[in-house]
Amino acid sequence: MIGGFLGAGKTTLVNHLLRGAGGLRIAVLVNDFGDLPIDRDLIVGSDGDTLEISGGCVCCSYGSDLMEALLELPRRRPGIDRVLIETSGVALPGMVASAVGLLEAYALDGIVVLADAETVRTQAADVYLGDTITRQLAAADLVILNRCDLVAAEARDETVRWAEGQAPNGRIVPAERAAVPAELMLGLRTHVGVSATGILRTPGGVAASVLYESLEFTLDRAVDVDQVARALAAPEAGVLRAKGCLQDTDGRLAMLQIVGRRFERAEAPVGATPGTLVVLGLRGQLDRACVEHALEER
Amino acid sequence: MQQALTTIFCARRILTMNPSRPEATHVAVRDGRILGAGPLDELAGWGPYTLDDRFADKVLMPGFVEGHSHVSEGTFWRYLYLGRFDRMDPDGKIWPGAASVEEVVARLQAADAKLGTVGRGAPGEPLSGWGLDPIYYGERRVSRQDLDQVSTTRAVGVMHASGHIFNVNSCALELAGLLRLGINHPGVPVGDDGLPTGELKGPDAMTLVGRHIGFDREALANDEPGLRRFARLCVRQGVTTATDLANLLPADAVAMMRRVCDEPRFPVRIMSFRRFQGVTPQQAVDHAVDLRDLSTEMLRLGAIKLFVDGSIQGFSARLRWPGYYNGAPNGLWYTPPRPIRELYRLALEQGILVHSHTNGDQATDMALDCLEQALLDEPARDHRFTLQHCQLADSAQFRRMKALGMCVNLFPNHHFYWGDQHYATTVGPERAMRMNACATALSVGVPMAIHSDAPVTPLGPLFTAWCAVNRRTATGRTLGTEERIGVADALRTITLGAAYTLRLDGEIGSIETGKRADFAVLDDDPLEIGAEHVKDVRIWGTVQSGRVFPAGDM
Numbered sequence: 110m111i112g113g114f115l116g117a118g119k120t121t122l123v124n125h126l127l128r129g130a131g132g133l134r135i136a137v138l139v140n141d142f143g144d145l146p147i148d149r150d151l152i153v154g155s156d157g158d159t160l161e162i163s164g165g166c167v168c169c170s171y172g173s174d175l176m177e178a179l180l181e182l183p184r185r186r187p188g189i190d191r192v193l194i195e196t197s198g199v200a201l202p203g204m205v206a207s208a209v210g211l212l213e214a215y216a217l218d219g220i221v222v223l224a225d226a227e228t229v230r231t232q233a234a235d236v237y238l239g240d241t242i243t244r245q246l247a248a249a250d251l252v253i254l255n256r257c258d259l260v261a262a263e264a265r266d267e268t269v270r271w272a273e274g275q276a277p278n279g280r281i282v283p284a285e286r287a288a289v290p291a292e293l294m295l296g297l298r299t300h301v302g303v304s305a306t307g308i309l310r311t312p313g314g315v316a317a318s319v320l321y322e323s324l325e326f327t328l329d330r331a332v333d334v335d336q337v338a339r340a341l342a343a344p345e346a347g348v349l350r351a352k353g354c355l356q357d358t359d360g361r362l363a364m365l366q367i368v369g370r371r372f373e374r375a376e377a378p379v380g381a382t383p384g385t386l387v388v389l390g391l392r393g394q395l396d397r398a399c400v401e402h403a404l405e406e407r
Numbered sequence: 408m409q410q411a412l413t414t415i416f417c418a419r420r421i422l423t424m425n426p427s428r429p430e431a432t433h434v435a436v437r438d439g440r441i442l443g444a445g446p447l448d449e450l451a452g453w454g455p456y457t458l459d460d461r462f463a464d465k466v467l468m469p470g471f472v473e474g475h476s477h478v479s480e481g482t483f484w485r486y487l488y489l490g491r492f493d494r495m496d497p498d499g500k501i502w503p504g505a506a507s508v509e510e511v512v513a514r515l516q517a518a519d520a521k522l523g524t525v526g527r528g529a530p531g532e533p534l535s536g537w538g539l540d541p542i543y544y545g546e547r548r549v550s551r552q553d554l555d556q557v558s559t560t561r562a563v564g565v566m567h568a569s570g571h572i573f574n575v576n577s578c579a580l581e582l583a584g585l586l587r588l589g590i591n592h593p594g595v596p597v598g599d600d601g602l603p604t605g606e607l608k609g610p611d612a613m614t615l616v617g618r619h620i621g622f623d624r625e626a627l628a629n630d631e632p633g634l635r636r637f638a639r640l641c642v643r644q645g646v647t648t649a650t651d652l653a654n655l656l657p658a659d660a661v662a663m664m665r666r667v668c669d670e671p672r673f674p675v676r677i678m679s680f681r682r683f684q685g686v687t688p689q690q691a692v693d694h695a696v697d698l699r700d701l702s703t704e705m706l707r708l709g710a711i712k713l714f715v716d717g718s719i720q721g722f723s724a725r726l727r728w729p730g731y732y733n734g735a736p737n738g739l740w741y742t743p744p745r746p747i748r749e750l751y752r753l754a755l756e757q758g759i760l761v762h763s764h765t766n767g768d769q770a771t772d773m774a775l776d777c778l779e780q781a782l783l784d785e786p787a788r789d790h791r792f793t794l795q796h797c798q799l800a801d802s803a804q805f806r807r808m809k810a811l812g813m814c815v816n817l818f819p820n821h822h823f824y825w826g827d828q829h830y831a832t833t834v835g836p837e838r839a840m841r842m843n844a845c846a847t848a849l850s851v852g853v854p855m856a857i858h859s860d861a862p863v864t865p866l867g868p869l870f871t872a873w874c875a876v877n878r879r880t881a882t883g884r885t886l887g888t889e890e891r892i893g894v895a896d897a898l899r900t901i902t903l904g905a906a907y908t909l910r911l912d913g914e915i916g917s918i919e920t921g922k923r924a925d926f927a928v929l930d931d932d933p934l935e936i937g938a939e940h941v942k943d944v945r946i947w948g949t950v951q952s953g954r955v956f957p958a959g960d961m
Contacts, residue, residue, distance in 0.1 A: 115743060141685040172685035176614035177624065199740035207592045208611035213584045237725075237744060237773050240737055 110209070111195045111294075112202030112245050113223035114232055118255040118287035119195050122223060122294070124148045126193065129291030130164055133190045137168040138178055140197040159185075175205065179212055191218075191295055199241050203248030216375075218296065219350075219368030222249035222279070223287065226268050227259045233275070246272065249279035250369030251293070251349060258285040280349050280369040282391065290321055290389065296366070297323075297352040297387045322392040326404060328384040331356040334363045338372040340403030347394035353386035413437045413456040414953070415447065420932060421467040424903045424917035434467065436924040439952035443920045461955075462947075466932045468898065469917050470647025470925030470949055471868040474816045474905035475762075475795055475858030478651045478677070481637025482630045483537045483862045486621065487518050489565055490538030491881075494865050497639040499958065508544050508553055511536075511565070515557040522561070534558065535621035536565035537862075539574060542828055543881070549574040550598070551605025564620025568824070570863055571721045573607045575616050580605060582619040609721070629660040634667055634677075639961040641675040644867045645927030647951045648906070648915055649675055652762065652795070653682035653712030656694075661701060661708070668705040674949060674956045676705050676925075678909055680712035680762060683742070688750035695759045704952070707911075710760040712795075713750060714741040716770035719798060719833050720825050724767035726799065732835030738767060744777055751781035751792070760910055761792050762816070768799040775807045782811065791854070793908045798842050799834065805844070805851040814908040816856040817843040819874035820864040822887075826880035840887035845875045849896060856905035857897070869933065872897035873942035894938050926950040 111119050123137055124147060139146045147160055147168050154161035160168040167186055171178035175194065182189065192215065196205050202220045209215055222245050225232075233242045246252060252272050257265050265283065272281050282289060334357040341348045351367040354377050362377040365386075377383070388400055414436045421431040423444050435442035435450040442453050450456070481497065488494055488502040489511050495501050505511045519534055534557065541549050554563045554576035562579035566572070580586040580603055588601045594608035607613050617623055641649050654660065656679060668677055681698060683691045691711055699709025716738055717723025722731060723738040730737055747763075754761045765771040771794060778792055793814040794800070798821060800808075808815055821829070821843060830839040848855045857871050875897045878886045885891075892900075906916030915923050930945035948957040 115745060141687075170685060174610070174614060174624075176611050180615070180618075197743075199743045201739065204593075208594075211585065211590065211592055211595065211612060211615055213587075237769065238740070241740060244736075 110202050110206055110217065110220045111193055111223070112200065112205075112220065112249070113198070114225075114229075114238065114242055114245070115198035117223035117225045117229075118253070119223050120146050122253070122287040122289070123193060123195055124151065125287060125289070126291055126294050127151055127162055127164070127166055130166060130295065131291065132164070133295055134165040134188060135167075135191045135193060135295070136182055136186055136189045137162075137166070137193045137195065138171050138175065138182075139168060139195045140200075141170050141172060146195070176208060176212070179209065179215065183214055193294075199238070201241070201244050201248065203244070206248070216373070218366065219250040219371055220248055221251045221253060221294065222246055222276070223253045223255050224272065226254045226257045226265055226283070229254075230268060230271060243275055246275040246279070247277070249276045250371045252276045252279045252281045253287065253289060254281055254283045255287050256285065257283045278370050280344075282349060292323075293321075293350055293389060297350060297389060320392055321389060322395050323387060323389045324395065324397060324400060326386040326388075326400070328355065328386065328404060330384075331358045331360075332404060333358050334365055334374055337403050338365055338367060338374065341388065341400065342367050342370045342372045344370075345396065346399045346403065347390040347396045348388050348400065349390045351386065351388040354381045354383055355386065356383045411437050413442065413453055414459050415450050415456045416459045416462050416467070416950075417447065418462045418467045419464050421918060422898065422934065423919060424469050424899055425919040428919070431918070434918055434924075434926070436950075436953045439924055439954070441918060441920060441922050441924050444918045462928055465947055466929040467918065468645070468927045468929065468933075469902040470915065470951060471645045471901050471927050472856075472905035472909070472911070472916060473641070473646050473649040473858060473861070473866060473868060474856035474908050475652050475818075476649050476861040476866055478634050478637045478654075478679075479627060479630075480640060480862035480866055481635065482627055482633030484636050485633070486566075487514065487534070487536040488538050489514060489536040490568055491540045491543040494538065495640075495643060497636040497643070497961065499643060499961065508541070508547055508549055511539065511549070512553055512556050515554070515563060515565075519557050519561065519563075531561060533562040533564065533579070533619060533621045535563075538568050539565045540568040540824075541574075542825075548604065548606065551575060551577045551580060551603070554605060562619045564616060564622065566622060568863070569718070569720055571608065571613075571718060573613050573616055573620070573622070575605050575607065575620055577605070579616050579619050583616040585615065629657075629663055631663055631667060634664065638673060638675045640866050642949050642956045642961050643946060643958045644869070645929065645946045645949055646866065646868060647675060647925035647927070647949050648909075648911065649677060649866075650909065651677055651679040653680040655684065656681050656698060656708070661698065665701065665703060665706050669703050672954070673705060674951050674954070676707065676915075676951070678707040678710065678911075680710045681708075683711055683713040683750060688746050688753050691750060692753040692757055692759055695754070696757055699759070707909075710762065710909075711750070711754060713747065713761060713763045715747065715763055715765045715774050716741055716767050719766050720828060722833070724799075725769040725773070726767040726834070727769040727772065731833060732838075733832050737769075740770075744773055747774065747777040748781050751778050752785050755781055755785040755787040755790055760790070762795050762908075763792070764795045766796045766798050768801065768804065771797055771800050771804050775804065775811065775813075778811055778813065779807075788812070791908060791910055793856075795858075796860075799838060800844060800848075801841065802844070802847050802851065805848050805853050808853045809851050814854040814856070815848055816858050816905070816908055817845055817848065817875075818860060819843045819845060819857050819878065820859055820871055822878050822880055823874050824864055824881065826878075826886045827882050827884065830880070830884070830886065841890065842887070843875075844887075844890045845892045845900075846890045849892060854904065854907050855900055856908045857900050858905075867942075868901035869944050869946070870942045872901050872933075875900070876938050876941055894934060894941055897941070898933060924950060924953040
C-alpha cells in the first residue's frame with residue numbers, strides 16, 4: 110500500500126519499482142489515470158483502464174472502487190506476484206488496508222507513506238488537510254521522507270524526529286527522488302543466493318549500498334519465531350524489512366515477514382529452505398549485534 | 408399554412424410563480440409551450456382554441472423540479488421495500504412501513520416463499536430488499552441470524568435507507584468469503600462468536616457482498632426499466648423535470664437515456680450530471696462539453712457533479728471544530744482541493760455548470776475557498792455553481808455563497824428521517840437545529856432549492872416542502888423553529904428555485920408566456936390546506952410539454 114499526499118512522490122516511486130521489479134509480475138492499482146502514472150517507455154500497450162507494462166506488469170485504474178478491482182484482478186491477470194495499491198492523496202491508507210484485509214486472496218505486506226520533507230510539516234498544519242496527512246503517517250509501517258536533498262541537514266533531522274512522533278508504528282526512511290531499494294518495497298528474497306550488495310538495486314541515483322545495508326543469516330536450529338519477530342521489529346534493531354524461513358521451536362516451519370514494526374508469520378511454502386534470514390536497514394542504523402542477539406538461543 | 412393547435416386549460420386556481428401575475432384561471436398551450444396564463448378573454452386573442460376543462464376543479468402549479476435525485480430510485484423498486492415508513496411505488500401502490508425487525512423478517516419470508524412456489528428462481532437466486540432503517544427499532548440490531556430465518560440456502564441482503572449499509576444472512580457472508588474468524592474491519596462488526604454479525608458498513612464491505620445479493624454494479628448501471636419506473640414516480644409526485652445526480656454517463660448509457668427520454672410519451676425531463684471521478688479536471692470538463700452537444704429537449708447533459716466529502720450519519724462528512732457530537736473522528740475528503748480548484752476554473756472557462764456535494768461545514772468552507780480562487784482566475788458573473796446538501800452551513804457561509812454567486816440546494820428531508828439522530832448523536836442539538844437553514848439562506852438571498860436525494864429519501868417535492876415548512880422529526884420534535892419557511896416560499900423553491908440552480912429558470916419553473924407547458928396538477932390547494940398538511944396534497948398527475956399524464960394511468 111503506497112499512500113501519501115499529492116506531490117509526495119508516489120508516482121516516481123511506483124515507476125522505480127516497476128523498473129526494479131527484477132522479474133516479479135507487479136500489478137499497480139492507481140486511483141485514476143489522471144496524470145499518466147507510468148513512464149511512457151515502460152508502457153507496452155493500453156486497453157481502457159489497463160496499461161500493459163514491460164516485464165509482465167500491469168497498471169489498472171480503480172476509480173472509486175478498489176474492492177471491485179481487487180476482486181477482478183485474479184481473473185483478469187492470473188499469476189500476479191505483488192500488488193501495489195497507490196491510494197489517492199486524501200485516502201487514509203489505514204482504512205484502505207483494513208478493507209483489503211476483507212479479501213481472502215490478499216495479504217497485506219505493508220503500508221508505505223510518502224512525505225515531502227520540504228513541505229510535509231506545512232501540509233500537516235493545513236486547516237483542511239492537516240489531519241488527513243497526520244492520519245496517513247500514523248498508519249505507516251514505513252515513512253519515506255522524500256526530497257531530503259531539498260532541505261538542509263538540520264531541518265531534515267528535525268523533520269525526521271517530527272515524523273517519528275507522527276508515525277509511532279513506522280520507520281522513517283529518508284530518500285531523494287523517491288529512490289529506495291526495490292527490495293524494501295517488494296520484499297526480500299531468501300530463496301536465491303543473494304549477496305549483501307547484489308540485492309540492492311536503487312534506481313534513480315545514489316548507490317543503494319551507500320545508504321542501505323543488508324545482512325544474511327543462516328541458522329541450523331529452531332528458534333521461537335514470535336520472539337525473534339518481536340525483537341527484530343523493535344526500533345533498536347534498525348530493521349526496515351526482514352524475511353526469513355525459520356524452524357520454529359514448536360516444530361513448524363514458518364515464513365516470517367517484517368515491514369517496519371509490522372510482522373507476520375505464515376506457513377512456509379513447500380520446498381522452502383529452512384534456516385535463512387535476510388534483513389535490510391539503513392546503513393548506520395541496522396544493528397548487527399542487535400539482530401544477532403535476537404537470533405541467539407535463550 | 409395550418410395554424411398550430413391551441414389548447415386552453417381552465418383550472419380552479421393556477422399558482423404561476425410569475426411575480427407579475429401570481430394567479431390565473433386559464434392557461435393557453437401551443438406546441439408544448441405556454442402562450443399565456445390569465446383570464447379566458449385575454450387568451451382567446453391568440454386565435455382559435457380548444458377549451459379543455461378537465462382541470463376545472465384542480466389546482467395547477469408549475470411542474471415540480473427535483474434538483475437532487477437519482478434515477479436509481481426507479482431501479483430500487485425491483486427489490487423488496489422494507490422501510491419504516493409507508494412509501495409509494497411507481498405503480499401507485501403504497502407499501503406500508505415495517506414496524507419491527509420481526510415484520511421485516513416476515514416480509515422477506517413471504518417473498519422467499521413466493522420465489523420458491525412460482526419456481527421463478529432456482530434456489531440460489533438472491534433475495535434483495537431496500538429501505539431498512541433499524542434506528543427506529545431501538546437498540547435491536549439486525550443480525551445474520553434474523554435473516555437466516557428467511558433462508559439458509561439463498562443469499563438474502565437488505566440495503567439500509569441511507570444506502571451506506573447492508574444487512575445480509577450467513578449464506579451471503581459465506582459467498583463473499585466473510586463468514587470466517589479474524590475479520591478486523593470497522594465496517595464489519597463481529598459477534599460474540601467472532602464471526603461477522605451480517606452488518607456491512609461502507610462501500611468497501613458492501614462491494615464484497617453486493618454482487619451476491621443482487622446489488623451488483625451491472626444491475627445498477629444503465630437500467631432502462633429503472634429509468635421508466637423513475638419517470639412514473641415523477642408523474643405521481645407532480646415532477647416534470649428531475650435531476651440524475653450523478654452518473655458516469657458512458658456512451659451506452661447516454662444512448663439509452665436519449666432514446667428513452669425522447670419517446671413521445673416519456674413524461675419527465677431528465678438532467679443528468681457527469682460525476683467527477685476517475686478522470687482529470689480537464690477530461691471531466693471536456694466530456695461535459697461533448698455531452699452538452701448531445702442534450703435534447705428531454706435529456707439535458709453537460710453539467711458536472713463533484714463529491715467533496717461524505718455523509719453526516721456515516722460520520723464521513725468533514726466538520727469544522729468542534730466536530731462530531733459523539734466524538735467520532737472527522738470524516739473524509741473525497742476530492743482534494745487542488746483538483747477541485749482546477750475543475751472549477753476549467754468549468755467556468757467553458758461555461759459548464761458544477762454542483763458540489765458538501766455535507767459538513769468544513770467541506771463547504773473548502774468548496775467556497777476553491778471557487779473564490781477559481782473566480783479570480785476566471786471571473787464569471789452567472790455561473791450558478793451550487794452546493795448540494797450543504798447541510799451544516801452557518802449564516803456566514805451563506806453570506807459567502809451569496810457574495811460568490813453560488814446557489815444552494817438544501818436537504819430538509821433529513822430532519823424528518825434522521826433529525827433525532829443528528830440531535831442526539833452526530834452533530835448535537837444546536838447544529839441539528841441549524842441544519843438545512845432554509846430561512847437563513849432565503850434571508851441572505853442565496854438562490855435556493857430543496858431536495859429528496861431519492862432514493863435516500865422518497866421522491867416528493869411536496870413532502871420536501873412540508874419538511875422545510877415544519878422541520879418535524881420522526882418522533883415529532885420541531886428541529887429549529889427559526890429556520891422554518893413559509894408555504895409560499897417552499898412552493899417557489901420546488902419550482903422556480905430548483906430550475907434556477909439548473910440554469911433552466913428561463914424555460915421552466917413558472918407558468919408564463921414562452922415557457923414549457925409543464926404543470927403539476929393537484930386535487931388540493933397547497934396554499935389552503937394548511938402548513939401542517941402540505942405533504943397530504945393529493946396529486947392528480949402532470950402536464951409535461953403540453954402532454955397530459957394522469958397519475959392513475961401510470
